[in-house]
Amino acid sequence: MIFTLAFRNLFHDRVRLMVTLVGILFSIVLVAVQLGLYLGASRMITANIDHADAELWIMPFGAKSFEDGGLLMGARERHQALATPGVERVTPIVVRFSEWRKPAGGSTRVVVIGSDAEEGALLPLNLETGSWDDIKAPSAIAVDKTYLKDLGVEAIGDTAQINAGRVKITALTSGVRSFTQSPYVYMPLARGRQLVGAAGSDLATFQLVKLYPGADVEKVRNDLLNRLEGAEVLTTAEFRQRSLRQWLFRTGAGVALIGGALLGILVGTVIVAQTLYSSTKDHINEFATLRALGSSSGYIHKVILTQAGLSAVFGYVLGMLLALLVVLASQSTPLPIVMTPSLAAGLFSVTLFMCAISAISAIVKVTKIDPATVFSR
Amino acid sequence: MTHEAVLSAKDIVKELGQGAGKVMALKGVDLKLVPGELTLLMGPSGSGKTTLLSILGCILQPTSGELVVDGQSTDGLDPEELAALRREHIGFIFQSYNLFPTLSALENVRIALDVRGQKGYEAAKRSEEVLRQVGLGHRLRNFPGNLSGGEQQRVAVARAIVSSPSIVLADEPTAALDGENGNAVMELLARIAHEQQRSVLAVTHDPRTLPYADRVVRIEDGLIVGEERRPEGLDAPEITDLTKRRKAHA
Numbered sequence: 001m002i003f004t005l006a007f008r009n010l011f012h013d014r015v016r017l018m019v020t021l022v023g024i025l026f027s028i029v030l031v032a033v034q035l036g037l038y039l040g041a042s043r044m045i046t047a048n049i050d051h052a053d054a055e056l057w058i059m060p061f062g063a064k065s066f067e068d069g070g071l072l073m074g075a076r077e078r079h080q081a082l083a084t085p086g087v088e089r090v091t092p093i094v095v096r097f098s099e100w101r102k103p104a105g106g107s108t109r110v111v112v113i114g115s116d117a118e119e120g121a122l123l124p125l126n127l128e129t130g131s132w133d134d135i136k137a138p139s140a141i142a143v144d145k146t147y148l149k150d151l152g153v154e155a156i157g158d159t160a161q162i163n164a165g166r167v168k169i170t171a172l173t174s175g176v177r178s179f180t181q182s183p184y185v186y187m188p189l190a191r192g193r194q195l196v197g198a199a200g201s202d203l204a205t206f207q208l209v210k211l212y213p214g215a216d217v218e219k220v221r222n223d224l225l226n227r228l229e230g231a232e233v234l235t236t237a238e239f240r241q242r243s244l245r246q247w248l249f250r251t252g253a254g255v256a257l258i259g260g261a262l263l264g265i266l267v268g269t270v271i272v273a274q275t276l277y278s279s280t281k282d283h284i285n286e287f288a289t290l291r292a293l294g295s296s297s298g299y300i301h302k303v304i305l306t307q308a309g310l311s312a313v314f315g316y317v318l319g320m321l322l323a324l325l326v327v328l329a330s331q332s333t334p335l336p337i338v339m340t341p342s343l344a345a346g347l348f349s350v351t352l353f354m355c356a357i358s359a360i361s362a363i364v365k366v367t368k369i370d371p372a373t374v375f376s377r
Numbered sequence: 378m379t380h381e382a383v384l385s386a387k388d389i390v391k392e393l394g395q396g397a398g399k400v401m402a403l404k405g406v407d408l409k410l411v412p413g414e415l416t417l418l419m420g421p422s423g424s425g426k427t428t429l430l431s432i433l434g435c436i437l438q439p440t441s442g443e444l445v446v447d448g449q450s451t452d453g454l455d456p457e458e459l460a461a462l463r464r465e466h467i468g469f470i471f472q473s474y475n476l477f478p479t480l481s482a483l484e485n486v487r488i489a490l491d492v493r494g495q496k497g498y499e500a501a502k503r504s505e506e507v508l509r510q511v512g513l514g515h516r517l518r519n520f521p522g523n524l525s526g527g528e529q530q531r532v533a534v535a536r537a538i539v540s541s542p543s544i545v546l547a548d549e550p551t552a553a554l555d556g557e558n559g560n561a562v563m564e565l566l567a568r569i570a571h572e573q574q575r576s577v578l579a580v581t582h583d584p585r586t587l588p589y590a591d592r593v594v595r596i597e598d599g600l601i602v603g604e605e606r607r608p609e610g611l612d613a614p615e616i617t618d619l620t621k622r623r624k625a626h627a
Contacts, residue, residue: 294464
């Protein structure tokens, strides 16, 4: 009967129900978009780190993120690392912001990633057209097809210039977007060094350390720290966190996204609270009758909480449908929104929590019911 | 015929309001309700009828005095304990029926069992059975908005008795009904008292209810000022007659 009463109370006033559902719906869409953007941004920021085949990253002190590794390191660190027990392989890569000069004039910033795939370091993500062999050809590079227009080119075979070097697009990646909006340009290590002004040197931005199976990551890291001077050694997870902190929190972008999500939760809570309160007020005589009939206050609280739960379920279903449409529409934009099963489940929990919190004002109202009012109607 | 009281109120005092607005609504009321008896509580407006009903129904706590319901004193009980006492022993009938407009007749009766933790098929069966007893077997699925006043009050009566309480308290049960429906409801209350051996107390202004009463208690200005009882026996005169005779004698 609790469910029946809650359901009927809710559907009794259809206009108010619509207002509630619209409130929850927009709240969910707002939270889903904000958190989906946050998740999408996080994935963009860490995509290359996650894709690299390495357990440890050696980098100069002060490296802020994958894109902003700071000063280039020499080969000494690589040799010292190779001599460390447990280390199977150490692969240098070059990552650096550079200037892309468009064929028709003008320029834009790109991130040069020089890496030798044969060394097992960092392959271009999601190669859709072309292969690593195509990228190894003279002047060859791979870029993401999403950014062709931004780069002032149209297709494979087009040429441009990075800093002072000529480059030719020979392969295309798909869905490899950059949080900084500076497209990633993949190429072999030697060409990368050449384009960032370190031609013929052993310099690198990062040394990617692959360990032997079963090696103790923490022990190897400590050994490396003892051997290396002037360099940091981070695990992949730590480097991910550092990159996320740099782009999402030091720039304020993540704070804005999380703030937007919190605002969505707040707006939803207020709307549901207002509706539940007015519904409870409208049905106050019925709750007083229940109390006079001997119901415990817990029984009445359950009716209100069930109303809140039903609002949450209906609002969530509608909100998620709209949110999925927004997610779908965002896939071709530079900042696609990500929706995962765990985010969807999390949103459902947030909605239930939001509606449960909203029920507090109604419960406080009903707690003050004087059952004697049943005689004064 | 003597019965042990199922409800006993002794020297009940109730003060309402505070400071200068304080009113003594009840000034020391003694009342006992026994099973198998329909008692009418009559008195003018403001005499304390509803306040007394609220106290007897464990909705209000008296300022002083003692109320014992089925052997249990209400002294010092908190609102939840009083609610539990109402659940166990008392059924209510209200002047405005107080039915849930979004629930059908059957559901309105079932909810009284639901708050007592009785659910499922048995509760539905019991509710249907009681609605048939009050003559509403054909109106089970109807919502209050589709029922006449008399039918709504009969649903309220069914709700009050579905859990087999020892005490049924009714607040002006015929006030919103026409003569025919009022009589039907009073007949029902008398049957509940006599056939099911419950103690029924009805607060009323309505003189049409007198023929159904076993006892009439009169309250004025917060005090019980008189009590009349129908003499036992099949040909016993109704209380209305006694009242007329008393007035004539006076």
